[in-house]
Amino acid sequence: MYKYDQYDQAMVDARVEEFRDQCRRRMEGHLTEDQFKPLRLMNGLYLQLHAYMLRVAVPYGTLNGQQMDALADIADKYDRGYGHFTTRQNIQYNWIKLEDAGDILADLAKVEMHAIQTSGNCIRNISADHFAGAAADELVDPRPYAELMRQWSSFHPEFTYLPRKFKICVIGADKDRAAMKLHDIGIQIVKNDEGELGAQFYVGGGMGRTPMIAPMIREFVPLDQLITYAEACLRVYNRYGRRDNKYKARIKILVHELGKEEYTRQVEEEFQHMLDQGIEPPFAELERIRPYFADPAFETGLSDDIDRSDPDFALWVDTNTHAHKAPGYVSAVISLKPVGGIPGDATAEQMHLMADLAREYSFDECRVMHTQNIVLPHVKKADLYALWQKLEAAGLGTANLDQIGDIIACPGLDYCSLANARSIPVAQKIAQRFEEKGQSNTLGELKLKISGCINACGHHHAGHIGILGVDKKGKENYQLLLGGSEGEDTSLAKITGPGFDEDGIVDAVEKATEVYLNEKQEGERFLDTYRRVGMAPFKEALYG
Amino acid sequence: MAELISENPAEALASGDVQFRFRDDELVSDPAVTVDAFVGQSNAVAVRIEPGDDARELLPHLDRIALVEVNFPAYTDGRGYSAARILREAGYAGELRAVGDVLIDQLSHMKRCGFDAFAPDAPLNEDDAKAAFDRWPHVYQSAADDRTPIWNLRHER
Amino acid sequence: MKILTGNNLETGAVVWWEGKGWSLHVDDAVDAGEEFETLLATEEAERRVVGAYAIDAERLDDGRVRPAHIKDRVRALGPTVRPDLTLKPNDPNAIAEVL
Ligand code: HEM
Ligand code: SF4
Numbered sequence: 001m002y003k004y005d006q007y008d009q010a011m012v013d014a015r016v017e018e019f020r021d022q023c024r025r026r027m028e029g030h031l032t033e034d035q036f037k038p039l040r041l042m043n044g045l046y047l048q049l050h051a052y053m054l055r056v057a058v059p060y061g062t063l064n065g066q067q068m069d070a071l072a073d074i075a076d077k078y079d080r081g082y083g084h085f086t087t088r089q090n091i092q093y094n095w096i097k098l099e100d101a102g103d104i105l106a107d108l109a110k111v112e113m114h115a116i117q118t119s120g121n122c123i124r125n126i127s128a129d130h131f132a133g134a135a136a137d138e139l140v141d142p143r144p145y146a147e148l149m150r151q152w153s154s155f156h157p158e159f160t161y162l163p164r165k166f167k168i169c170v171i172g173a174d175k176d177r178a179a180m181k182l183h184d185i186g187i188q189i190v191k192n193d194e195g196e197l198g199a200q201f202y203v204g205g206g207m208g209r210t211p212m213i214a215p216m217i218r219e220f221v222p223l224d225q226l227i228t229y230a231e232a233c234l235r236v237y238n239r240y241g242r243r244d245n246k247y248k249a250r251i252k253i254l255v256h257e258l259g260k261e262e263y264t265r266q267v268e269e270e271f272q273h274m275l276d277q278g279i280e281p282p283f284a285e286l287e288r289i290r291p292y293f294a295d296p297a298f299e300t301g302l303s304d305d306i307d308r309s310d311p312d313f314a315l316w317v318d319t320n321t322h323a324h325k326a327p328g329y330v331s332a333v334i335s336l337k338p339v340g341g342i343p344g345d346a347t348a349e350q351m352h353l354m355a356d357l358a359r360e361y362s363f364d365e366c367r368v369m370h371t372q373n374i375v376l377p378h379v380k381k382a383d384l385y386a387l388w389q390k391l392e393a394a395g396l397g398t399a400n401l402d403q404i405g406d407i408i409a410c411p412g413l414d415y416c417s418l419a420n421a422r423s424i425p426v427a428q429k430i431a432q433r434f435e436e437k438g439q440s441n442t443l444g445e446l447k448l449k450i451s452g453c454i455n456a457c458g459h460h461h462a463g464h465i466g467i468l469g470v471d472k473k474g475k476e477n478y479q480l481l482l483g484g485s486e487g488e489d490t491s492l493a494k495i496t497g498p499g500f501d502e503d504g505i506v507d508a509v510e511k512a513t514e515v516y517l518n519e520k521q522e523g524e525r526f527l528d529t530y531r532r533v534g535m536a537p538f539k540e541a542l543y544g
Numbered sequence: 545m546a547e548l549i550s551e552n553p554a555e556a557l558a559s560g561d562v563q564f565r566f567r568d569d570e571l572v573s574d575p576a577v578t579v580d581a582f583v584g585q586s587n588a589v590a591v592r593i594e595p596g597d598d599a600r601e602l603l604p605h606l607d608r609i610a611l612v613e614v615n616f617p618a619y620t621d622g623r624g625y626s627a628a629r630i631l632r633e634a635g636y637a638g639e640l641r642a643v644g645d646v647l648i649d650q651l652s653h654m655k656r657c658g659f660d661a662f663a664p665d666a667p668l669n670e671d672d673a674k675a676a677f678d679r680w681p682h683v684y685q686s687a688a689d690d691r692t693p694i695w696n697l698r699h700e701r
Numbered sequence: 702m703k704i705l706t707g708n709n710l711e712t713g714a715v716v717w718w719e720g721k722g723w724s725l726h727v728d729d730a731v732d733a734g735e736e737f738e739t740l741l742a743t744e745e746a747e748r749r750v751v752g753a754y755a756i757d758a759e760r761l762d763d764g765r766v767r768p769a770h771i772k773d774r775v776r777a778l779g780p781t782v783r784p785d786l787t788l789k790p791n792d793p794n795a796i797a798e799v800l
Contacts, residue, residue, distance in 0.1 A: 005695040010681045018679055021672075022649065027711065030566050030669065033751050038620065039649055047752055049776050078788055094780075097712045121620070151684045151694070157656035158629055158687065161622025238626050243595075279632055281695035342782055395649065413772060414780040424782045425706035474770060 001064055001365060002147050002292045004112045007197065011154065013107045015116055019043045020102035027098070042122060042160070045101055049417050052096040052180030055118040056108060060128035060146040060170070061089035061368040065355040068366060070111040072351035076136040078104050080373030083351070084415075085336060085344040087408055087459055088167070089127050089368040090118060094415055116154060121162045123153035123234070127169045129177045133293055134331045134377040136323040140189050140197060144289045144483035147224065148281065152227050159234050162242035164249035166234070167206075177460060178370060179486035181205045181214045184251045185233060192220050197225050203233055203263070204255030207456035211492045217264040223286065225271075228279045232271035236263065264380040269468035295326070296363035296378060302328020306381050313388050315441060316399040321384070328381055332362075334374040334391060335398040335406065339435045340428050343409040353394050361387050370459075371408055404439065404446045404513070405431040408459055412452030413476070414467060419452035421469025421476035421501075426450055429506045434513075443513055446526045449484075462486035464492040464527045465509060482512065482538055483530045494535060497543050511541045548677060550670055552659030557667040560643065564673060565650075566660040572611035572639055578692035588626045592643075601614035606636050614659070616644040627658045632688035702732040704766065705741065706773065707753030715748060715776045719767075723750055727777035728786070730758065732764045774799040 004012070011434075040046075044055035050463050056071065063071075071091055075083045078100045079093040083325040086092055096104070108114055118125055126146045133141040153159070169183040186202035198220040205214030210443060216342035221229045227482075240258075242248045255263045304327060306312035308449045321330040334354060337343050346354070354374055358366040362376035363381050369375055379387060391397035400406045407430060410416065411511070412423030427450055434440050449463030460466030466481035477499040484493030500508050513526070530538070549565045562571060575637040576592035577585070583601055590611040592691055593599055602609065612631060628640055641661035642654050648668055655677060684695045704727075705718035716723035718740075724730070733740070737755055744750045757769035768774050773793040779787030782797045788796040 005698070007682050011684070011694075014679060014681055021675065025672065025747070030672070033745065034729055035647060047713060048710055049772070050779060051708070094586055095713075095786075099711045121622075154684055155653075155680065156685060157653040157683075159622070161620055161625065163652075184579045235626055239623055243621060243623075273633075281693070282699045284699045285695045297704060413775055414782050417772070419772070422781065428782070476771065490688065 001062060002059075004288065008151075009109070009112070012112070012116070014112050015043075015114065015155075016102065016105045016109050018232065019105055023098060023102055038120055040098075040101075041099070041119040042117055044103065044118035045096070045098070046119060047417070048094065048411075049413075049415055050094065052098055052101070052367040053415070054093045054096040054101065054104060054115060055086070056091050056093070056113060056115050057118045058089050058091065058368050059112075059150050060126055060132065060143050061130050061370075062128075062132075062143065063358075063366050063368065064295050064364050065359040065366075067111045067113055068351050068355035068358065070107060070113065071353070072348040074104055074107060075348040077107075082345055082347045082479065083373045084342075084411065085346065085368050085374070085401040087370045087372060087410070087457060089130070089370055090125060091368070092411070094411075099363060104314040119165075120160075121164050121166075122160045123156060123162075123166045123168060126153065127167070127178055127183070127370065129171045129173060130375050131177060131322055131347075131377065132172065132332050132366045132367075133295070134322075134324050134329075135173055135175075135177075136325045137175055138173040138325065139191060140172045141293050142170040142187075142189055143221075143293050144286060145187065145189060145199065147289050147292075148227065148286055149230065152230070152281070157356040159211070159238060160479060162234070162238055163183075163243045164246070164251075166237075166251065167423045168230075174488060175491070176223055176488040177488070179459065179490070182207055182211070182459075182462060182486055183214065185230065186214050190220065196222070197394040198222050199229070201229065203267075204252040204260075206250050207459060208250065209247060209454045209458065210250075210252065210458075211461040212256060212395070213490050213492065214252070214262045215321045217260060217267065217448050224283050225275070225533050226282060227281060228274050228277075229267075231279050232267045232274055235270050235274075236266045240266075296365075298326040298329060298378070299380070300327075302380060302382065304328055304381060306384060310385070312392075312399070313385055314387055316397060317384060319403065319441065320401045321379075322375075324391055326378070329378055330378045330381055330384070332376045332384065332387060333369070333401045334396050335375065335400055336373050336396070337400055337406050337431070338395050338398050339405055339431045339440070341395075342424050343427050343432075346374075350396060351395055353390070353396070357387060371402075371406060373406070400440060402445045403441060404434045404443050404448060406447075407431060408463070410451050410458035412450070412458075416452060416457075417538075418455060419469065420454075420471040421452050421478060423450040423458055423467075423469060426467060426469075426478065426502060426505060429502070430509055433506050433510060435508075439513070443516070444525050446513070447485075448509070457487065460484070461489070461492050464530070465503060465512060467509075468495075470499060472499065476502060477544065478502065480505065480508050480512070480542070482535065483527065485527060496535065496539060510544055512538055517543045548550075548674065549610075555667075559665050559667075560663055561667070562641065562661050562663045563667055564662040564677075566655070567639060569639075576611060576613045593624070593627050595621050595623040597627070599630045600634075602636075604630065604651050606634060609636070609638050611639045612636070613640060613641045613663075615642045616642060616646055616650075619645040619647050619650055625653065628654070628657040628659055629688045644674065648672050648676045652679050656683065656687040656689045656691070702758055702760065703734065703736055703755045704730040704758045704768070705733045705738065705753060705755050705795075706730070706768075707741075707744075707750040707775070710748050710751045717777075718744075719752075727758075727768065728765045771799065 091124040202214035367375040413419035451458035481493035646664040
């Protein structure tokens, strides 16, 4: 894992002091709320339905045990004993006081963490594949590049007042586990015919009210030009992105309105101009960062056998582990989706336990997934049973990864001031319904994603089944969407028709799964069946 | 770059006066004209860039410019940062003045993008402003100022 | 009637205008009439509240106050999915009344 040096630490410490000073000026009245709001947002501090909400960055989703412990301590000391892991691989606290914000950031800085640029119209926390450095199918670990970009984007002097927020994602495998094409910039690290590594750039994806899949604008950017190319992409956006209408201000609209060719032309022109400006870090910097992400000391000669005599354990192994590149190891997913629970929430005790388990079983490392679960990336198969028993005892052993109960849900109207409808109770009811029917594990891969409003924080556009909360004359109402995907086959879900009330949407999801079970052919997932048969049979069942 | 010079105590400043400057040459007091007017006439030495203007239109004329004002009608509109860097990247060495909604917390970024004079609509608290200019012990990226990025510090021998 | 709400600047807690100051309890809210803009501006400027705005609400027969919009009813109580963290953790009807 990356370790701060004196410089990284000095920057984060300076930021803590800056924000303390800004909070002081606000509380003493030297800053109006209008002036303070963008400053607090750049430190992840929102004002939400019940209190201030603090969003803490987890760069590329990677945490060590000490950091997870620190997150737990913050939940205990400054919040109400829990936190919410988000689709952006971050964590949010819902009950923060402005008076405490400086102290919290100082506590975070002690464990090399921060809330820098977790909100605001700047380059946000950079996300990555949650199985980075572990997955059997990976070309390279994307995190050294994400770390380089983290440094580049931190306090970037030119790109702090962009037209709108800016999200970057880096992956290093053909299989996309991070919704890469739904980011403002998605980067896949690839190899060219000469065997050199480079960055493939996808620009202009996003969700929100106008979802778009990012087109590829450059097949191969040499790694010693990565930062310069990103800088060119951003400068064109900063200069020409729309500022007249907040809903049209994301880069996806610029790329769409200019057309991919014209946007690319402008980027290439700016890039040519920038090449001799000394923007690129010395290549030695990437060489310095890489060893931090080197493989831990995997044992060799391990057996791949797993004792599957306990059926509950065997089920968990089948659903919640992922193939590892080292023989005898797997990546294990800790589900934060117990049936009837709040998706993504974890208590301080659970966080401490996950920290302990990371230390004991996974080389002191864990990851936050965009599906709001936690990964222990490097677990010995021989340790799995002991690990699972401890998870089970703490309510963290649910076997449902990528299945109907593994629902992504945004905070919705229970916490979020922008919401139209509650997301969490819908997720709870759906998970309970399928558990009662005994179908929690019989429907195969089925990604269900719920957002409480059009902003799409819950990725509903990318759900095999998506649910969008809307306001219907002051009442909560839910639209059903089908056919989205955020994988390498990214697609955007389509609305089935008129919306449903809270119980109606649970019934509607059930009907959709019945259509799937009736229509499915051998080996098909829900998404495959939908893609083959189309919307019609689903509409018929829902509204016919 | 020259030391910070504060022009007058903040109380004595009017809206739009230059409050901070990192240059020791004479303050340019010629009125700044619009980019369109400037490109079309030969005798002006001061020009004012609005957020929608293309700073590159000025590049052929840099040798006759003594002052570029970049206007920030609202501090949230960050186009002026790119305009400033484009001018500095092209070698412009004259005064680059941030005017308009210029606030404490943007000062250090503006300076990094090449601004060397600041004329806020509302004069700023001098101590807070100085603290803001000195905020960052280091910088990650290279920009239009002369600070050495952390990246280079790490790899200096 | 119109009532005024916002958050406490330091703690972020949801507050309601009760005539002289800000209360944590929506039932303390008073009818603000139509002339509240100056009051809101002063209260914001004095940093006694942040993000204040006026909403429609009705006073029920038993004296309690019910905001017209569900969002403000959730604000007044707390998250419906965590009854233990609401202002009425021991009232089994509290959540149903929000909806
Ligand atoms: C509770 C406070 C939150 C607020 C006020 C908020 C606000 C927003 C807004 C306004 C957008 C739309 C941006 C646009 O289209 O330009 C958005 C998008 C998004 N947010 Fe949130 N959000 C919140 C919480 C979350 C949470 C909890 C997550 C993760 C679970 C999240 C993840 C995202 C994602 C993934 C998107 C879509 C990205 C895209 O449009 O490309 N947000 N959010
Ligand atoms: S999707 Fe809407 S309701 Fe959900 S967190 Fe985002 S802004 Fe809030």
